[in-house]
Amino acid sequence: MGERISVLPPDTRHVDYDVIPLMIADGCLYHCKFCCVQSADRFQARSRTNIAGQIQELKRFFGQNIKNYNALFLGNHDALQAGGEIIHFAATEAGTAFDFKESHGKKPMMFLFGSVDSFLKSENDLFDEIDRLPFYTYINIGLESIDAATLASIHKPISSDKVGNAFRKMIDINRLYKHIEVTANFLIGAELSPDHYESLTELLRSAPVAPRRKGAIYLSPLKDSPRKRELLPRFYEIKKQSPLPVHVYLIQRL
Numbered sequence: 256m257g258e259r260i261s262v263l264p265p266d267t268r269h270v271d272y273d274v275i276p277l278m279i280a281d282g283c284l285y286h287c288k289f290c291c292v293q294s295a296d297r298f299q300a301r302s303r304t305n306i307a308g309q310i311q312e313l314k315r316f317f318g319q320n321i322k323n324y325n326a327l328f329l330g331n332h333d334a335l336q337a338g339g340e341i342i343h344f345a346a347t348e349a350g351t352a353f354d355f356k357e358s359h360g361k362k363p364m365m366f367l368f369g370s371v372d373s374f375l376k377s378e379n380d381l382f383d384e385i386d387r388l389p390f391y392t393y394i395n396i397g398l399e400s401i402d403a404a405t406l407a408s409i410h411k412p413i414s415s416d417k418v419g420n421a422f423r424k425m426i427d428i429n430r431l432y433k434h435i436e437v438t439a440n441f442l443i444g445a446e447l448s449p450d451h452y453e454s455l456t457e458l459l460r461s462a463p464v465a466p467r468r469k470g471a472i473y474l475s476p477l478k479d480s481p482r483k484r485e486l487l488p489r490f491y492e493i494k495k496q497s498p499l500p501v502h503v504y505l506i507q508r509l
C-alpha cells in the first residue's frame with residue numbers, strides 16, 4: 256500500500272506475526288542513534304481518508320484469504336502519538352471491514368508501538384476507549400534504559416525520570432484495564448555500561464507481580480553487538496531477578 260513496514264512489535268509473536276498492517280502515522284518523535292528501523296520522516300498522523308482508502312485496498316489485496324487473519328497492526332513506529340480519535344477510527348473501521356470476530360472466546364488482537372512521550376501524555380480517556388474496542392490490544396513502548404548516561408550515549412532524547420514514570424504507568428495500565436497490555440523494550444549489548452545493567456535489574460526487581468503476568472519486558476541486543484549469543488548469560492541474570500516475564504527481542508529489519 257506504498258509504505259514499508261520495517262519492524263513489527265514483539266507482541267505479534269502471540270499471533271505468529273500474522274497481522275494485517277494499517278498505517279495510521281509516519282515517522283517518529285526521536286531519531287535515536289542506535290535505531291536501525293527509523294525513517295527520516297518527522298511524525299505525522301494519517302488522515303481518515305487515507306486510512307479508509309488503505310482499508311479498502313487491503314481488503315482487495317487479501318481477498319478470500321482475509322478469513323485467516325484476526326489481528327491488526329496499527330503502524331508505524333509511534334501509532335499511539337496519532338491520538339485516540341484516529342486509533343478509534345482505524346480500529347473500528349478495520350475491524351468491521353476485515354470482519355474480525357471473537358474466536359474460541361478470544362478477542363481479535365491489535366498491536367501498536369508507542370513512545371515514552373506519547374504514552375506519558377495519553378490520558379485515561381484514551382485507554383478507556385481502547386479498552387472498549389473489540390480487540391485485546393498490545394502497546395509496546397521503547398524504554399531502552401533507565402540510566403541517564405546510557406540514554407545520552409544512544410542519543411535517546413528523554414530523561415531517566417521519564418523512563419521510570421513510563422515504567423510505573425505501564426504497570427498501572429496493565430492492572431486497570433482488562434483488554435490492554437503494555438509491554439516494554441530495553442537494550443542489551445556488550446558495549447553498555449554496568450550502570451545500565453544495575454539500574455535495569457533494580458527497576459525490574461522492584462516491580463510488583465502483575466495480574467496474569469501482564470507486561471512482558473523485551474531485551475533487544477544493540478544492532479552492532481558482536482556475538483549476540485554471548486549476551487544470553489546476561490539475559491538470564493536479568494530474567495531471574497524480574498517478577499515480570501522477560502524475553503529476547505531480536506529485531507530483524509523486515
Ligand code: SF4
Nearest residue numbers: 283286287290293332
Ligand atoms: S527507537 Fe523508535 S523513536 Fe527511536 S528512532 Fe527508532 S523508531 Fe524512532
